[in-house]
Amino acid sequence: MNPIVQKHMSDLAALCLRFRVRRLELFGSGSGDRFDPTRSDLDFLVEFHPLPAGERADAYFGLKESMEALFGRSVDLVMTRAIRNPYFLEAIKPSRIELYAA
Numbered sequence: 001m002n003p004i005v006q007k008h009m010s011d012l013a014a015l016c017l018r019f020r021v022r023r024l025e026l027f028g029s030g031s032g033d034r035f036d037p038t039r040s041d042l043d044f045l046v047e048f049h050p051l052p053a054g055e056r057a058d059a060y061f062g063l064k065e066s067m068e069a070l071f072g073r074s075v076d077l078v079m080t081r082a083i084r085n086p087y088f089l090e091a092i093k094p095s096r097i098e099l100y101a102a
Contacts (some may be wrong), residue, residue, distance in 0.1 A: 001097060002030050004037065008070055009099070015070070016100045017065040023047040023080070024100040031095045042067075042076035047081065047094065 003017055005012070005026055016024055028043035029035045044067070048059055064077045 002035055004071060004073075005030065005042065011070055012067070013100055014046075015066050015101070019059045019066070020049045020065065021046055021100060022049045022052060022102050023098070026097045026099055027092045027095045028039065028076075032096045041076055042071055043076045043078070044099075045080045045092075047079070047080050049102070061062065076087060 012024070015021075023046070024043040024059050026042065031041040034040075046060075046063065048056070051059055060077065060079070064075055064097060067075045067077070
């Protein structure tokens with residue numbers, strides 16, 4: 001696993017609880033040996049617990065901003081249910097690493 005992510009697993013779990021995350025996965029370069037600690041961003045798939053419509057944006061952007069502050073780098077946060085392209089899902093499948101599940 002990516003050492004930057006591994007170092008912050010307990011903080012990441014706390015963020016997941018705070019922002020009502022059901023499942024969080026790392027994918028892309030951050031989950032493999034293509035990761036460049038000086039330049040790479042971190043890519044995550046996220047699934048939230050059911051939230052009222054007015055709280056979804058706050059949870060998404062709150063989690064994204066908190067993760068960027070935690071890791072000190074840009075974070076791409078992709079909601080799993082928003083992915084419509086099955087080829088994209090297949091392409092990232094080998095690199096997906098589950099980090100949190102509630």
